[in-house]
Amino acid sequence: MPELPEAEVVAGQIRAALIGARLTDCWVGRKDIVREGFTSRSWYHEAVVQQVQRHGKSVAIRFVKEQAVRYVVAELGMTGLLLFPSAQIRHPQHVHVRMTFSGGRESEVRYWNPRRFGRLSLLDQEGLDQYVARRFGCDPLTVSLEDFYRLLKNRRGRLKPLLMHQQTVAGIGNIYANEILFRVGLHPNVRVSRLSSPKTERLYQVTREVLQEAIACGGSSVKDFFAPDGTEGRYKRHHLVYGKEGALCPNRCGQHIRRLKSERSSFYCPLCQRLI
């Protein structure tokens, strides 16, 4: 499932392959996979890729055409991918959008999304700014420690839902939330208000480390994540708790990894991860 590291890998490959390329065609297979505005044909002809950004778990391709700026924003949701033609596609009927380019290293980008949690939007600068402001809180890789403290201050809820709340911290999903909490030694149900300053700082650092390491590994390929070129992410090998119910705790404490099934599955060590 694409989370921040996977979206970053996707954005990075598209950036490397398509900056300066011209969009020549855009085919939309399913009208309900794109938001209003996307299907208007006039916008894309001769539009040039200027930049590719990641916002939370979304990828925004910035186009310019006669000074006008437009963004194609792809929400990856659970199963959404952006793929180059060289990537093997297992269920090709779920390619919903194709963007064709000339003058780049790749000739096409395909939006593949079997479960269809996620949409494509076409936004101008103002639209993107509003989209980002409404949906995404701070980026965990660029937020300062001071701002991170401020975000957690006076919160009454549990830590894991907050970590996964996109309007607070953008980009962390269930896999990385579980991995981060294990490494920090905090139980998923710990109350945010119980965190000491040093623990909060540790949480901040570990969050950055885990996400950066995962990016360096090309993301985590659990089930169906592939980078645009079809390669798998290697960070799954570094997972310590996610999907490891019943396994011995990697800290060698002798306990077995448990799973809380209540909302999103939480994998944790009952000894190493305390409620404080």
Next chain:
DNA sequence: AGCTCTTCCTGAAAGC
């Protein structure tokens, strides 16, 4: 504010 539940959706895996 924050929690739980529901809806969306398909394919893989588990169950019978």
Next chain:
DNA sequence: TGCTTTCAGGAAGAGC
């Protein structure tokens, strides 16, 4: 073996 059921979960919205 083959059919049916369950599960996975990101985001939004309802209701409490």
